[in-house]
Amino acid sequence: MAQDVCSYDVARNDKYGRYLTANKDIESGELIFTDKPFAYGPKPDSPPLCLGCYCPVAESLCARCGWPACGAECAAAPAHAAECAVFARARVRFQPPDDWTASAPQLDCITPLRLLLAKESNPERWASELAPMETHTTERQARPTWTADQVNVVTFLLEHCRLGDRFDKELVQQVCGILEVNAVEIPSRGGFSIRAVYPRLAIAAHSCVPNIVHTILQDDYQVQVRAATSIKAGQPLHLCYTHVLSPTLTRRDFLLESKFFWCDCPRCADPTELGSHLSTLKCSKCDNGVILATNPLDSEAAWQCTDKNCGFKTSSAAMRKLLAVVQAEVDQLDALEPGAQAIETREATLKKYKSVFHPRHALLLSLKLALAQLYGRVAGYGIDELPDLLLERKAELARLVLAALDAVAPGDTRMRAYGRVAGYGIDELPDLLLERKAELARYSMMLYELHAPLMFLARSEFSAGLITQEKLKERLQEPIACLAEASKILSREDPQSPEGITGQIAQQSLEQLQASLDSL
Numbered sequence: 001m002a003q004d005v006c007s008y009d010v011a012r013n014d015k016y017g018r019y020l021t022a023n024k025d026i027e028s029g030e031l032i033f034t035d036k037p038f039a040y041g042p043k044p045d046s047p048p049l050c051l052g053c054y055c056p057v058a059e060s061l062c063a064r065c066g067w068p069a070c071g072a073e074c075a076a077a078p079a080h081a082a083e084c085a086v087f088a089r090a091r092v093r094f095q096p097p098d099d100w101t102a103s104a105p106q107l108d109c110i111t112p113l114r115l116l117l118a119k120e121s122n123p124e125r126w127a128s129e130l131a132p133m134e135t136h137t138t139e140r141q142a143r144p145t146w147t148a149d150q151v152n153v154v155t156f157l158l159e160h161c162r163l164g165d166r167f168d169k170e171l172v173q174q175v176c177g178i179l180e181v182n183a184v185e186i187p188s189r190g191g192f193s194i195r196a197v198y199p200r201l202a203i204a205a206h207s208c209v210p211n212i213v214h215t216i217l218q219d220d221y222q223v224q225v226r227a228a229t230s231i232k233a234g235q236p237l238h239l240c241y242t243h244v245l246s247p248t249l250t251r252r253d254f255l256l257e258s259k260f261f262w263c264d265c266p267r268c269a270d271p272t273e274l275g276s277h278l279s280t281l282k283c284s285k286c287d288n289g290v291i292l293a294t295n296p297l298d299s300e301a302a303w304q305c306t307d308k309n310c311g312f313k314t315s316s317a318a319m320r321k322l323l324a325v326v327q328a329e330v331d332q333l334d335a336l337e338p339g340a341q342a343i344e345t346r347e348a349t350l351k352k353y354k355s356v357f358h359p360r361h362a363l364l365l366s367l368k369l370a371l372a373q374l375y376g377r378v379a380g381y382g383i384d385e386l387p388d389l390l391l392e393r394k395a396e397l398a399r400l401v402l403a404a405l406d407a408v409a410p411g412d413t414r415m416r417a418y419g420r421v422a423g424y425g426i427d428e429l430p431d432l433l434l435e436r437k438a439e440l441a442r443y444s445m446m447l448y449e450l451h452a453p454l455m456f457l458a459r460s461e462f463s464a465g466l467i468t469q470e471k472l473k474e475r476l477q478e479p480i481a482c483l484a485e486a487s488k489i490l491s492r493e494d495p496q497s498p499e500g501i502t503g504q505i506a507q508q509s510l511e512q513l514q515a516s517l518d519s520l
């Protein structure tokens with residue numbers, strides 16, 4: 001039984017606090033443990049969401065308590081039952097906002113309240129698994145979010161919802177800290193992003209080169225944690241708390257801001273990011289060198305050209321500013337409808353920044369990732385109308401993304417690179433959340449994306465008489481290998497999730513391609 005697998009120990013040191021280690025040699029892809037959420041619910045700053053299915057709602061409230069629910073079925077959802085009783089008893093109703101698509105701070109109390117109510121109903125699990133969790137209370141007290149939580153959560157629950165006789169303010173702030181430091185972002189059944197606390201998974205320490213990967217099952221939000229690479233007994237199990245394809249400055253700032261530590265993993269310590277060059281710039285003053293951080297573990301350190309004769313230097317502040325400006329441009333492009341314009345403006349942006357960034361810089365890579373997906377899929381650029389040169393371009397783009405993922409997320413994590421993007425970027429608005437969901441599927445499909453141009457190119461060259469049938473058979477082996485790997489990795493996903501569905505499509509395409517090869 002999957003539930004019985006428990007191939008880890010809990011260790012502790014000064015750097016990580018508690019962390020997980022492998023208690024035996026574990027093979028890549030092997031299940032290490034599963035976990036059930038202690039509680040789950042809306043993320044901070046969510047727009048009004050149904051408290052049963054987490055889809056955006058407008059003007060639709062639970063008949064009993066007056067909080068957002070899209071219908072009677074969702075109002076009766078088990079996850080909503082306990083808070084429904086609290087709100088109904090205190091006669092505290094959700095105040096309908098003017099704009100139902102804007103973030104609703106009223107919902108910030110829901111997930112903390114669910115944790116508090118779960119503590120009452122399961123005190124043993126709270127004492128053994130939740131109470132020891134890191135909360136960074138001292139650091140949080142110095143942040144504006146502490147005051148916001150004091151108003152939106154502590155005062156609201158204890159006074160307005162009349163829970164002061166059941167919980168005290170220190171406990172409510174502890175719960176807010178548990179969520180801030182330990183919750184992971186997960187896709188809800190409706191596809192929208194929510195947060196959940198998994199007590200076992202939360203013990204895993206972070207690395208920007210993770211060796212574990214997690215999958216969320218849609219029916220009960222169980223998490224399955226697997227090895228992304230082979231792991232030796234005693235080695236730490238590392239999760240990536242941030243976006244693996246972001247540059248070092250962005251990752252480290254995010255981890256300090258949201259998880260209260262400076263990452264010093266081998267990738268952060270290497271100016272070239274393990275040869276991936278996700279942070280590297282081209283030098284505008286000479287043709288020889290590239291610009292790298294002089295000390296990537298010092299976020300204020302200067303950046304310098306690697307050519308000794310050039311010696312061009314710039315500040316980390318200038319670098320942050322450049323990243324923010326170009327990231328804003330990339331975000332705007334991400335909001336475009338998929339179509340010819342989405343391809344052409346991205347290609348124009350790549351051209352604009354060609355002389356500024358290394359071709360594998362994270363910002364260019366995110367444009368290339370989107371292009372690898374758009375070529376062959378949008379009107380005017382359908383796969384069977386792409387000229388050979390654009391088929392080559394699609395294949396080149398997909399290979400670049402896969403090579404970057406091989407360097408920083410080795411093993412099967414590459415398919416899940418968007419799995420842990422807690423608090424990252426653009427996901428506040430419902431339509432952008434949908435985009436984010438498409439992004440997730442897009443990511444998982446990179447190997448699938450590579451197989452298509454390789455297959456079409458081989459067939460096109462065979463039809464033109466440029467290669468023999470024997471050569472055609474040989475050339476089709478690579479797209480077959482891409483589909484086989486995509487299908488193997490995605491077969492571990494929940495079959496109802498976008499990744500699981502993509503896996504089934506990859507398996508069907510594999511069978512069709514194999515059959516057409518056999519008939520040659």
Ligand SMILES: C[S@@+](CC[C@H](N)C(=O)[O-])C[C@H]1O[C@@H](n2cnc3c(N)ncnc32)[C@H](O)[C@@H]1O
Nearest residue numbers: 016017018133134181182202203205206259261
């Ligand atoms: C989700 S918790 C992990 C469990 C935690 N160590 C505990 O004892 O409850 C995240 C916290 O663990 C610590 N941590 C995790 N990974 C780390 C790393 N790579 N370097 C330094 N601290 C880390 C930080 O304090 C961080 O805020």
